[in-house]
Amino acid sequence: MRILHTSDWHLGRSLHRADLLGHQAAYVDHLLEVVEAEEVDLVVVAGDVFDRALPPVDAVALADDTLARLAASRATVVISSGNHDSARRLGFGSRVMDAAGLHVRTRPEDVGRAVELADAHGPVVVHALPYLDPDAVRGAWGLTGRSHEVALDAAMTRVRADLAGRPGARSVVLAHAFVAGGRPSDSERDIAVGGISVVPTSVFDGVDHVALGHLHGAHTLTERIRYSGSPLAYSFSEAGHTKGSWLVDLAADGSSTATFVPAPVPRPLARIRGDLADLLADPDLAGHEGSWVEATLTDAGPRPAGAMERLRTRFPHALVLAFDAPASTGSRPRVVRPGRSAHDVTLDFVADVRGLGADDAEAALLASACDACAEDPTQDVPA
Structure with a gap:
């Protein structure tokens, strides 16, 4: 049988x-x-x-x-x-x-x-x-x-x-x-x-x-x-x-x-890894341009802006974007010093984790968020 x-x-x-x-x-x-x-x-x-x-x-x-x-x-x-x-x-x-x-x-x-x-x-x-x-x-x-x-x-x-x-x-x-x-x-x-x-x-x-x-x-x-x-x-x-x-x-x-x-494979899966610029230029990855893609970026320093959008210019079926490690080196302790406002602390946090400080628009958004969370916005002032 x-x-x-x-x-x-x-x-x-x-x-x-x-x-x-x-x-x-x-x-x-x-x-x-x-x-x-x-x-x-x-x-x-x-x-x-x-x-x-x-x-x-x-x-x-x-x-x-x-x-x-x-x-x-x-x-x-x-x-x-x-x-x-x-x-x-x-x-x-x-x-x-x-x-x-x-x-x-x-x-x-x-x-x-x-x-x-x-x-x-x-x-x-x-x-x-x-x-x-x-x-x-x-x-x-x-x-x-x-x-x-x-x-x-x-x-x-x-x-x-x-x-x-x-x-x-x-x-x-x-x-x-x-x-x-x-x-x-x-x-x-x-x-x-x-x-x-x-x-x-x-x-x-x-x-x-x-x-x-x-x-x-x-x-x-x-x-x-x-x-x-x-x-x-x-x-x-x-x-x-x-x-x-x-x-x-x-x-x-x-x-x-x-x-x-x-079985037939209508669209294969691929895992790729490297700096964003290398992934966009590497000729050896041409075979994955029609694949479902999971990409892990290893760029040093700040994470590339618009990484997924840029990745999809070459790999239109990219589904997952990961980073090898947090941008922060973790070499200095995160200490909240007396006299600093909540807004200052959030700005420090962004710079530490992302490796790049907040721009003016982001800083303004963080200030609004801090004010919204405070019972009295005037309290968010250094002593």
Whole structure:
């Protein structure tokens, strides 16, 4: 059986307020092309279809179109919810969608209820585990601890009970969790409960193939346990990632081989660093002129005026501007001497932090601010 493993679409997400919905739609087109070109039998989506519980209407429309196209494709589709999804909203209509070959699993009570498929070598059983908040299932499942490992152990107990009644069936599990061996990026939401979020790979012992979601980088934890990662970069910490999905061939004996299928990159991410004048002139940076850019300026002395506007003359998609260090050397202590007015202190502060004194307009604005904060403006006079 040929399986396409994807996850963490985060439909509706932006990148530092830059709209990514068009890029997400391009990924959906790519996904459907892979399904047809590679003769995929099963598509699994391991959580975080949406970026938040109440997604914007345009994201819902894209999800609706995506699911309709997948349901009409050659593949059976199994989807589980992630920690960013609203389980109830994503799972709306799931019992009706089952009849269309689109299986959405978002409820803890459905853990252990398999999706049954078959190929020329016999049955394949798919168990989709939704994101399981330990506090949410602790009472209903009688958990003895408060961690993701305990919750997933309980879920896998239900999965193994179902598999025990299916001798000879090959097994696939979807899960949305932080499994040991993966490396997080800056764009994942922390799912720690009681300080414990990491789950060992041994939780999934006895399963032929495990398709994971949550971490946004592609990872191979073992030959049968993998993260597909997100289809797009959602933070500059992912600038070096290759995004895509896993094409998995599940053999007759339950072993699997996987090939990574890179996703299209509508606009790459770049991190650049240096003096502003150098960044604007360096010919080696020409390849980043169409990228989303995070720039760190290392100019000595005062920070360049209008730095972002100047940067965007060459890098029109610059989104983040940072500075290597405060302009102040910090070599002298900041002491407020008796007899100095609040206005004098603010002028000293500006000069110390920025490395450049306030101009006349800025000084006048600071004077107005000091007067507005004083009960009696006449008190702001040196003794």
